[in-house]
Amino acid sequence: MPLTPTGELVTEAARAGRGVGAFNVIQIEHAEGIVSGAQDAGMPVILQISENTVAYHGALAPIGAACLAIARAAAVPVAVHLDHATRADLVDEAVELGFGSVMFDASALPYGANVSATAEVAARTRRRGVFVEAELGEVGGKDGVHAPGARTEPGQAAVYVETTGVDALAVAVGSSHAMLTRDAVLDLGLIAELRDAVPVPLVLHGSSGVPDDGLARAVRHGMTKVNIATHLNKAFTAAVRDRLAERRERVDPRDYLGAGRDAVAAQVAHLLRVLNPAHRGDGA
Numbered sequence: 649m650p651l652t653p654t655g656e657l658v659t660e661a662a663r664a665g666r667g668v669g670a671f672n673v674i675q676i677e678h679a680e681g682i683v684s685g686a687q688d689a690g691m692p693v694i695l696q697i698s699e700n701t702v703a704y705h706g707a708l709a710p711i712g713a714a715c716l717a718i719a720r721a722a723a724v725p726v727a728v729h730l731d732h733a734t735r736a737d738l739v740d741e742a743v744e745l746g747f748g749s750v751m752f753d754a755s756a757l758p759y760g761a762n763v764s765a766t767a768e769v770a771a772r773t774r775r776r777g778v779f780v781e782a783e784l785g786e787v788g789g790k791d792g793v794h795a796p797g798a799r800t801e802p803g804q805a806a807v808y809v810e811t812t813g814v815d816a817l818a819v820a821v822g823s824s825h826a827m828l829t830r831d832a833v834l835d836l837g838l839i840a841e842l843r844d845a846v847p848v849p850l851v852l853h854g855s856s857g858v859p860d861d862g863l864a865r866a867v868r869h870g871m872t873k874v875n876i877a878t879h880l881n882k883a884f885t886a887a888v889r890d891r892l893a894e895r896r897e898r899v900d901p902r903d904y905l906g907a908g909r910d911a912v913a914a915q916v917a918h919l920l921r922v923l924n925p926a927h928r929g930d931g932a
Contacts, residue, residue, distance in 0.1 A: 654749030655779035667923030672877035685916025802845035843870025887911035
């Protein structure tokens with residue numbers, strides 16, 4: 649199946665009141681597991697590569713090219729997205745590689761500087777036909793301004809989108825990055841207010857800390873793109889630990905990394921069904 653533009657997946661889901669799962673890739677087994685899970689569920693999916701993952705690999709091109717190839721070979725629509733990029737040059741590189749979307753994260757800057765930097769990157773990137781996401785509201789769980797308890801103000805969010813020209817907005821509604829427990833309580837009323845005030849699809853970051861029913865309710869109240877990373881990493885790591893514990897002399901990485909890949913696939917299939925309970929399951 650041809651690589652699918654992120655904007656197509658997210659815009660169609662927003663119109664239909666569905667959620668789109670966006671899952672972070674660490675290495676190729678993650679990407680394979682995510683797409684396998686999406687195929688099992690018969691639903692579209694977004695592969696995300698974060699700036700931190702780029703730093704881990706030392707460059708965007710190798711892992712980016714692998715994700716693009718996996719996406720093109722998938723039996724369901726798959727998009728590839730650059731997540732939490734703070735550098736404009738990294739955004740430009742992702743566009744050149746063929747990514748369907750980028751998230752430019754200037755949320756650590758003062759509001760005025762955030763608007764100016766984001767508007768510049770968004771204008772240049774959208775001219776290339778690439779979907780642009782940005783962040784306002786300081787989603788918890790990161791250093792600096794990402795303070796727990798931060799919330800996005802709907803009026804400011806509407807002005808921010810109009811001023812910057814972005815296509816989707818990540819908002820702070822009670823989730824937090826890198827949570828190991830799934831007990832975050834989302835402000836569903838605020839999500840509904842943001843949905844009514846903001847003319848572009850909303851993005852939920854830090855979704856690993858939100859239980860299944862919270863994710864489903866967030867979509868019903870107006871959330872569209874749902875980012876999940878830590879939850880998959882937990883499943884991957886637990887499966888690898890269990891496989892190695894079975895036989896201490898096990899040394900073939902294909903054996904234990906394969907177990908991690910299968911665990912990721914199972915979680916992705918489950919979560920996509922949580923986000924799309926009424927979906928037909930045929931990849932449409």
